[in-house]
Amino acid sequence: MGSTANITGRSLACTLTGTPTAYEGCFGTGVVRLLEGLNAGRTGLTEAQARTAGYDPETVVCAGDDKAHYYPGSSFFITKLVADRVSHKLLGIQVLGSAVDKMVDVAVTGLAAGMTLEAFNDLDYAYAPPFSTAIHPFVQACLVLENKLSGAMTSMTPAEYAAGAAADYQVLDVLPQPTIPGAKWIDLAKLDGPIEGIERDAKLLLVCNRGRRAYVLQNRLQHYGYTQTKVLEGGVTVNEVKVQFAGSALPPDEIKRVKGLGCLQDKRYPDRFNVRVITRNGKITSEEQRKIAEAAELYGSGEVTMTTRLTLEIQGVPYANLDALMTYLNEAGLETGGTGSKVRPIVSCKGTTCQYGLADTFELSQKLHDLFYIGYHNVVLPHKFKLAVGGCPNNCVKPDLNDLGIVGQRIPEVDLSKCRGCKVCQIEKTCPIGVAKLVDGKLQIDAEQCNHCGRCVSKCPFKAIEESTYGYKVTIGGRWGKKVAEGKPLSRIFTSEEEVLALVERAILFYRDEGITGERFADTIARLGFDYVEEKLLNGSIDKESILKKTVVGGAKC
Known part of the structure; x- marks a missing residue:
């Protein structure tokens, strides 16, 4: 190493020129850049x-801030500290992080001086928020190891955890929000007594996240x-925490959790x-199809089925493969889901690619997908809310059996002045549902019965129906x-x-x-009355901001 070479070179030069200078040896200090922003350093003895x-070593792995956490550019250190169990003498350090050299340099000085962990506690290292933490990161690591040596903290090292030492332990998740799949989450702010359902000798x-909140919970x-109780050193920052279940029995809470991720x-x-x-409304690329098939072969039974909501289901995936499967799909830009009390995946028919199509259903349904399946994904509703887009009144995707259905329309405009009252009326002949009829020599179309399929437009040789209006019919309360x-x-x-998208949002907010x-939209409409709901959707005042702030408990069973 360049530093050691220079030190020994100077020692030799001093000795050769009349000032005998011994070289006492080195501690194996080194630093290395691994990735952008991630460096490694070490000195002294490993465990x-x-x-x-001949030592009886004790170690601790901890993660701590490298400067004030709120300061721009802040990061953290992952530190493993080694000390003698009896004397508490510092023996070595290994550290990952950004400015790891300052941690290693403190340790080198302590090693050379033969310092114990406690000897560092009161040293006034340089502190200001841009440079360090109020208690120096190295001292923080010393304090954690001191707690472990004194018995104030009992813990499990990452090496012990990786070797299976937690096999008979129940994992308690102490992160601010539930994060660890299958673990029982503890709201630290509300813990004011024993945990219901957990025995005191468990x-x-x-x-x-790093270990501090777990230590607070241990004390309580x-x-x-x-x-x-044992604190997992380094938390989820250092360890890949997976809850193991006895045998093949999965607890109901875990089944519910993975169901929320689209795993039934x-x-x-x-x-x-x-x-x-x-599948984004039933339309995916050939490459995505291949990825789904590969995922089914790698992680499931190799079979893929189609649901009525135009999602694809990979069959027979073992619980142990769920995380790997979802990671594989995410890397290909695909996601799982489609459950819960929220807006469900949008379905649509082929739209303008169909001979009867009156609307570009894929374009509209993609907008609905982005705005409401993705955009409202974290918005809890009283129950599930399903949307479907049909390109014409043929109703291939059954829009009127969804909470809100959108149907492409082509509304004929009749010019009776051009009607000749032909013996064989081409409009009457063309109408697929028989609502266009000649009455007293003039064409009549029952507006209540016409489904606005547009098949009659331009069929009259005398141009009685040449003009039409494209639009959308919206149904509410289907199920x-x-x-x-x-x-x-x-x-x-x-x-x-634009009108349709605005209406959909108003319906969801309403x-x-x-x-x-637990009440489906159809039940809400039945309870409040269709006329009231229609008036609110078309003309009423809906305060989006205050509605989104409300706390709503969903009741979807599937």
Whole structure:
């Protein structure tokens, strides 16, 4: 190393020129850049080297800020500190982070002076928010190891965890929000007594982001009489925490959690799931098709089915493969989901690619997908809310059996002055549902019965119907399932996508505001009355900001 070479060179030069200067040796200090912003450093003995050298080493792995966390450019250190169990003498350090040299340089000085951990506690290292933390990061690591040596903290090292030492421990998630799949989450701010359902002699592994919150929880639990708790050193920052379940039995909370990610349990097996892949309205690329097929072969049974909501389901995925499957799909730009009390994936027919298509359903449904499936993904509703877009009145995707259905329309404009009352009326002959008829020698179309398919336009040789208006019919309150309901159309035809998108948002907000937990939109409409709901959607005042701030509890069963 350049530094050691220069030190020994100077020592030799001094000795050769009449000033005998001994070289006392080095501690193996080194730093290296690994990636942009991530460096590694070490000095002194490793745990294994310390044991070989005759010490009884104790270690701790901790993660701490490298400067004030709120300061721009702040990062953190992951530090492993090694000390002698009996004397508390510092033996070595390894550290990952940004400015790791300052941690290593402090340790080198301590090693050369033969300092104990406690000797660092009161040293006034340089501090200001841009440079360090109020308690120097190196001292923080010393304090954590001191707590471990004194018994104030009992912990499990990352090496022990990786070797399976937590196999018979229940994992408690102490992060600010539930984060660890399958773990019981503890709201630290509300813990004011023993944890319901957990015995005081239970083996508990306490896990947070870095270790600090877990240590706070350990102190509280000890106060409440819990005797076998361990803090996982470094938390999820250092460890890949996975909850292991006894045998193949998955607890209901875990089944519910993965269901929220689009993984529905195959009732024939205790640990197999069918995983829904969102296809953006049924239209995906050939490359995406290949990725889904590959994912099914790699992680599932190799079979893929299509749901009525135009999502693809990868069949027979073992619970242990769920994370790997979703990671594989995410890397290909695909996602799983489509469950819960929220806007569900949008479905649409082929639209303008169909001979009867009156609207570009893929374009409209993509906008709906982006605005409401993605944009409202974290907005909880009283129950699920399904949307469908049909390109014409043929209703291939059954829009009127969705909470809100959109149907492409072409509304004929009749010019009776051009009607000749032909013996064989081409309009009457063309009408697929028989609502266009000659009455007293003049063409009549029952406006209540006409479904606005547009098939009659330009069929009259005398141009009685040449003009038409393209638009959208919107139905609300449809439902398929245990209790079927057919949606009822609003009294207005909408002539632009912008109007339709605005109406959809108003409907979702109205349902969130006035619906009741567990109540489908059809039930809300039945309870409040169709006329009231229509008036609110078309003309009423809806305060988006205040509605989105409301706390709503969903009641979707599937």
